[in-house]
Amino acid sequence: MEQEYKDQTSPPRTRYKLYKYLTVALLFIVVFFSVGLIGVETTSSSQFCSSCHEMKPEYYTWKASTHSEVDCVKCHIGSGTEEYAKAKANGLLQVYRKATQTYTAPIRMPKEIPDSACESCHDVSKRDVTASGDIIIPHDKHKNKEIECIQCHSGVAHGKIADRKMTFQTDYEKWDSKTGKTAMADLKFIRPDMDTCIECHKARKVTNECSACHKTGMIPKSHKEANFKTKTHGKQAAEDLKKCNQCHNEMSKVPLEGYGDVSVVASFLNKDNALAKQKNHYNYAKENTFCQDCHNKRPTSHDSNFYKNHGTIANKGQETCKACHDTKKTNTPGGNQVVCSSCHPSSHSQKQGWKERHPISLDGVKGPSAKCYTCHSKPSCEKCHKQ
Known part of the structure; x- marks a missing residue:
């Protein structure tokens, strides 16, 4: 019993040293993990991204964007421990590349932002109409067709500054909050544009009707006037066909060429101008299938008495007739087959052999007859043939 008591009390110094080592070890562990957690938290902050000169353009454009309240890691690091560890390891690699000046400029993401990052904040199943109140965008249908968010919204956070060649090494020191706001002010680099929608719809053979994407149909006020179709639309096309083409080019079922920079007024004012050699609004009316829907219909003015007077009308303004008719048969893709030569043939007055080509025998016929x-x-x- 005495011996047992001595075994328990004999080594007080040994037990003191053991407690001391355990305390130090525990303190080291606490400090290590505290520093580690602080380091992880620090390197995960959006402000930390701007500590590298190379990331200043991205940081300041993000700060000026609609996503400025969303930390960079929310979009650029996938969910889960494995993705997080990969991101931190990649961060060390980037530090090495920065130190050795072996990084590539302009900086680009190694992979696109996944839909899962967007869907962590946005419910695409309920996003049918944009904030403008006019554009109809059924996100769920796009999702079902496996169209990724980034295909339409690639510029939402950084304004496509890499594509705009604004992220080269010589530009880093120029970036600040003001520069970021300026870079994000041009909405064509931030919001999806109509060309993207149109090109995708054409490739997928989806309708390009205005009503498919716009609640109001995007009809200008001038188009709602009572006499727009009958009196004014041709005059507007003559003055600024380029403006008309911005919308109506996409409504044609066949590709249109030669109308991108047309200004009919300029072409008439300056005959030496290259625009004078380009197509005008009359050509446009015949080539655009959207226009043909009306221009191929017989106007109400072309009644039973019109035939007798149409020559006089044509002599006063033959150009107006050309909005629907050609003077002779051509390869113009318009569907109207009624041309001047349909009734005023030049072949039998200017060329020999027309009688032989006539579908009915004209042997013995010397002039017009009842037949x-x-x-x-x-x-x-x-x-022409006087009695």
Whole structure:
């Protein structure tokens, strides 16, 4: 019993040293993990990104964007411990590349932002209409067709500054909050543009009707005037066809070429101008299938009496007729087959052998007769063939 008591009390110094070592070890562990956690938290902050000169453009554009309240890591680091560890390891690699000046400029992301990052904040199933109140964008349908968010929203946080060649080494020191706001002020680099929508719809053979994407149909006020179709739309096209083409080019079922920089007024004012050689609004009316829907219909003015007077009308303003008709048959993709030469043929007056090519035998026929008028117009023929 005495011996047992001595074993328990004999080594007080030994037990003191053991407690001391355990305390120091525990303190070291606490400090280590505290520093580690602080380091992880610090390196995960958006402000830390701007500590590298190379990331200043990205930092200041993000700060000026609509996503400035969302930390960089929310979008650029995937969910889960494994993705987080990969990101931190990649961070060390980037530090090495910075120290050795072996990084590539302009800086680009190694991979696109995944839909999961967007969907952690946005419910795409409920995003049918944008904030403008006019554009209809059923995000769920796009999601079902496996269209990724980044295909339309690639500039939302940084304004596509790499594509705009604004992130080279010589530019780093120029970046600050003001520069970031300026870079993000041009909405065409931030919001999806209509060209992106149109190109994708064409590739996927989806309708490009205005009503498919716009609640109001995007109809200008001038188009709602009662006499727009009958009186004014042709005049507006003559003054600024380029403006018309911005919308109506996409409504054509066939590709249109030669109208991107057309200004009909400029072409008439300056005959030496290259624009004078380009197509005008009359060509446009015949080539654009959207226009053809109306231009191929017989106007109400073309009644039974119109035929007798159409020559006089044409002499006063033949250019107006050309919005629907050609003077002769051409390869123009318009669907209207009624041309001047349909009734005023030049072949039998200017070329030999037309009688042999006539579908009905003309042997013995020396002039117009009642038989001719079963197909031809007597008043029209008599303009040349006098009795």
